[in-house]
Amino acid sequence: MNFEPTDEQAKLRDAARRLAQERFKDKAARWDRNEEFPEENKHLLAELGYLGLSIDREHGGSGAGLVSTYLVVEEIAKVDMLTAMIVHDQNVSPRIIANHAPAALRARLLPKVVRGELEISIAWTEPQAGSDGTAIRTTATRDGDHYIVNGQKIFTTFGDRADMHLVYARFAPGTGARGIGTILVERDRPGVTVHRLENKMGVRGASECELFFDQVRVPASNVVTLGEAGHSRAFVQPLNIYNGTRVGMGVMALGVAEGAFDLARDYMMVREQFGQKLCEMQGLRWMMADMLIEIEAARCLCYKALALVDAGRPDPCLSSIAKVQATEMAQKVTLQCQQMFGGYGYFGALPLERMVRDVRMLTITGGTTQTQKNTIASHIFRAQGAAS
Ligand SMILES: Cc1cc2nc3c(=O)[nH]c(=O)nc-3n(C[C@H](O)[C@H](O)[C@H](O)COP(=O)(O)OP(=O)(O)OC[C@H]3O[C@@H](n4cnc5c(N)ncnc54)[C@H](O)[C@@H]3O)c2cc1C
Structure with missing residues (x-):
């Protein structure tokens, strides 16, 4: 069992981290405030090949697989979930087309998707x-x-x-x-x-x-x-794709939670009350420790589920577990990180207020937490021979 990214994946992740920090971070609040689509970010993502990461080479992509794709999504989500979603979305309808559409449709559409010319x-x-x-x-x-x-x-x-x-x-x-x-x-x-x-x-x-x-x-x-x-085959076929995309939503949640965690950690090291830095207060230290435990659990679950999809052995139950754990975790973690900022976290001048709102959608879309639990429960009892 290998939990390390390959050299290539680590390079891709580091490049995405630099891109997110240098080009996406500062404008994230603007897109939110103006309800504006980040056109310039999308162009940059297309130019750098990030829109074709999981699309095969035959159709103009790089065929890098879902683990690689979501290492990129995670880094971008740390600063801007909206821009991370642009990369994530490439793994939904384009992958359904790549895997299930007739050859003529694939050849006509996918290269345009990779170039950012077709949504x-x-x-x-x-x-x-x-x-x-x-x-x-x-x-x-x-x-x-x-x-x-x-x-x-x-x-x-x-x-x-x-x-x-x-x-x-x-x-x-x-x-x-x-x-x-x-x-x-x-x-x-x-x-x-x-x-x-x-x-x-x-x-x-x-x-x-x-x-x-x-x-x-x-x-x-x-x-x-x-x-x-x-x-029902035509209905069931595309569902396989959602084994990856719903974990992808978990990875977006993971990225936002990590972004919020980093902000809280840095603030706690400078903010003083009662003559003490926040990072010296036992109650708050344990809150941070608890958050890190949850973040790491989400990371392990999400990347294990994605690695299985990449290996051609998707595990629907594990995909659901990963989505629930990561998206529910991110709601708790972003709220607690906001708490570390006291009154300042409540205002939009800091990213925390946006992060709390952004992750909220992830327990709903792509299959709600409750329906994922239905999938998990069916697996538990089916594995024991029950009818559903
Ligand atoms: C921001 C956002 C983006 C979206 N994007 C898309 C998109 O691009 N394309 C698209 O097609 N859809 C999209 N959706 C729709 C999304 O997939 C649905 O909202 C979701 O599947 C839930 O359906 P619903 O809203 O009708 O809620 P309902 O299905 O009515 O559920 C209401 C509540 O009942 C619970 N519930 C329902 N059934 C059960 C059950 N059997 N057991 C236990 N609890 C249950 C649910 O968990 C939920 O809490 C998006 C939604 C949001 C919020």
Whole structure:
């Protein structure tokens, strides 16, 4: 068992750390305050090849794998979760396409994604279908060499900037997972309407949107996974990708927690009360020790789960464990680090206030903590021969 990054991974991580500290850190508050997408950061990430880390060489990426990719995400999340999310998002829809789309679609789309010229959102959640993703009502109905897409989506991240949406739709009548597949719908097709949701708590430079599809005509060549009557394979296939992406959310949480921890540690070494530095006070020292224990546990879980995905042996239960542990940990740790700053931490002049808000989304999206626990519990009892 090897817990050390390879030389190549360590170099990649160190370069990402310098990039994050030198280029991303100082502007993170601005994107949040202005609810602005960090266009310049995205260009820089594309230029440096960070958008193609987990995409294979055949399609213009570097095929570095998820462990390498998330070492980069972690470093960026220490200073700016929004920019870290740009790298993370490359591992969601592009990897579904890389692994499951027909060759022609892969060749047409993936090199553009790597160059930062094409963004593809994930449009799965619907108003009545959140945790129960199989309750979707959006339909894709065959019409000659096209499909007609009808339905409504909600919470689609970057729905207003994505060039295409990877839409989960019902291709064949039926209930549950039966007949669900995925199809790419271009943003500018007639019948597509996008509405940005307002008053978001954190990661305010990223937009979440409602999408409406009204008789949208899409070529059959845009189908990624074809839902068929009586089949659930088209639905199940992309789910394998989420074994990696949900751990990725854990790594983003880990990065933010570490960023907050470092700020608190440095402050405690200079702030004095009662003639003593904060770092000399036993109660606070133990809080820091407890936080470090949780951070290290999250790191081990996340990278073990990612290493298994890279090795072609994803462990869905471990992926869920890693996501829950890291995202719940980050909520506690950022709040406690904010506490170390007393009144100063409550104001937006310090990054702590932003960090507390940013990590909040991570226990919800990508499968809530509760649904992850359902997966873990099913594994516990299935392993003993129970039905679910
Ligand atoms: C910031 C943000 C970004 C998002 N980005 C995207 C995106 O890009 N694309 C996309 O498709 N979706 C996206 N989502 C949607 C996200 O995946 C859903 O919000 C999530 O799956 C939960 O669904 P819901 O909000 O409908 O809550 P519900 O499913 O209604 O859940 C409500 C509560 O009930 C609990 N619950 C539900 N079922 C069970 C159960 N069986 N057992 C125990 N507890 C349960 C949940 O844990 C939760 O606490 C995003 C959400 C957010 C907040």
